[in-house]
Amino acid sequence: QVQPVESGGGLVLAGASLRLSCAASGRTFSAYVVAWFRQAPGKEREFVAAVSRGGSTTDYTDSVKGRFTISRDNAKNTVYLQMNSLKPEDTAVYYCAASLYDRDTTYDQYEYAYWGQGTQVTVSS
DSSP states (O other): OEEEEEEOOEEEETTOOEEEEEEEEESOGGGSEEEEEEEOTTSOOEEEEEEOTTSSOEEEOGGGTTTEEEEEEGGGTEEEEEEOSOOGGGOEEEEEEEEOOSSSOOOOGGGOOEEOOOEEEEEEO
16 A cells, blocks of 8 residues: 655745645555645535546646646656645645546545645645
């Protein structure tokens, strides 16, 4: 199995950028579909973005399209989430998750069996 570990969160002003990283220990990350989810205080966890095993297919929730980019470097066993033009409503704990789903990507959190501990992203206005 694989264990995702997130890093790169922090406190930024609205309009700034951050890059989150998700590194995998254990089994090679290239065998997994990987996604980012987030959970804001008092809200349910929601899908943000996903990337297929080879990196050629990506999927985003509407609220981050054009601002966030998910990518992966399988040689480094790492998935990235580049977040630009951050807004206060992007404030949340961001989680990396891995899935053995049999298609390119999925936004269904119940398809993801392996989760990191999360990294806090706070966007101040």
